[in-house]
Amino acid sequence: MFLETKQLTKQFGGLVAVNQVDFSIEKGKINAIIGPNGAGKSTFFNLISGTHSPSSGQVLYNDKDITKLPPNKIAELGVARTFQTTNLFEQSTVIDNVIVGHRLRTNSTLFDAILRTKRYKREEQRCRDKAMEVLEFVGLTQVADQLAGSITQEEKKRVAFALALATDPEVVFLDEPAAGINPEETEGLAELMNKMAARGITVCLIEHKMKMIMKLADHIMVLNYGEKIAEGTAEEIMSNQAVIEAYLGGDASA
Numbered sequence: 001m002f003l004e005t006k007q008l009t010k011q012f013g014g015l016v017a018v019n020q021v022d023f024s025i026e027k028g029k030i031n032a033i034i035g036p037n038g039a040g041k042s043t044f045f046n047l048i049s050g051t052h053s054p055s056s057g058q059v060l061y062n063d064k065d066i067t068k069l070p071p072n073k074i075a076e077l078g079v080a081r082t083f084q085t086t087n088l089f090e091q092s093t094v095i096d097n098v099i100v101g102h103r104l105r106t107n108s109t110l111f112d113a114i115l116r117t118k119r120y121k122r123e124e125q126r127c128r129d130k131a132m133e134v135l136e137f138v139g140l141t142q143v144a145d146q147l148a149g150s151i152t153q154e155e156k157k158r159v160a161f162a163l164a165l166a167t168d169p170e171v172v173f174l175d176e177p178a179a180g181i182n183p184e185e186t187e188g189l190a191e192l193m194n195k196m197a198a199r200g201i202t203v204c205l206i207e208h209k210m211k212m213i214m215k216l217a218d219h220i221m222v223l224n225y226g227e228k229i230a231e232g233t234a235e236e237i238m239s240n241q242a243v244i245e246a247y248l249g250g251d252a253s254a
């Protein structure tokens with residue numbers, strides 16, 4: 001099994017934000033998690049990426065139990081994520097922001113950095129090359145040397161993708177990648193996600209834009225009050241009575 005959760009649960013005091021969720025992420029596909037505000041989607045991501053530790057249950061990745069690992073170890077294993085808001089260093093260039101992403105694949109120490117050893121210079125060059133490669137992939141080479149504070153909202157969304165891709169991931173978790181951008185830009189990001197999947201990178205995203213999800217996702221899970229209420233293809237989800245009642249408010253074409 002590629003990546004799966006077993007009875008994954010997170011309680012915040014008396015509130016059960018994620019409640020005994022069993023979910024398998026399909027390798028090489030576009031997986032999506034949908035559900036109303038407060039359904040537990042971001043918490044579910046946080047449990048997989050190690051930002052929160054679960055109250056109970058397990059996360060298995062390539063048959064290895066990663067439930068108790070810290071976020072940096074999980075990222076090293078090939079699991080990347082983006083956040084709803086990407087905090088870039090606005091006074092640094094786009095490429096300098098992205099270079100950081102590949103550092104988890106390097107071995108230089110503080111000592112190497114201070115003395116600017118050969119290893120440090122070699123690895124810095126590798127990080128820079130990787131940053132350019134992923135900026136090209138997301139279509140941002142033209143703004144590589146601009147300050148991150150000066151680029152558009154849509155370009156910032158693409159930088160978030162680039163940051164995740166710079167870690168050389170096997171799977172990326174994207175938390176509302178298309179929030180706050182217009183329909184045309186949303187279409188562009190959907191294309192980018194298809195391109196990632198075509199490259200063999202597994203995608204899992206949280207999104208509120210239903211039309212986009214129904215067109216894009218191969219495999220969808222619906223959360224409601226922390227519980228999985230449905231799972232399947234877009235067609236199956238759109239015709240699922242529990243989903244229509246709980247989430248779509250009776251209008252599956254919303």
Ligand SMILES: Nc1ncnc2c1ncn2[C@@H]1O[C@H](COP(=O)(O)OP(=O)(O)OP(=O)(O)O)[C@@H](O)[C@H]1O
Pocket residue numbers: 012015017035036037038039040041042043044
């Ligand atoms: N750190 C926390 N401490 C206490 N409660 C939390 C914490 N994080 C989330 N919650 C609560 O857990 C529930 C699930 O929140 P979560 O952010 O995971 O939902 P979501 O489905 O991602 O919502 P949205 O679509 O609005 O982003 C909510 O009731 C939220 O208030």
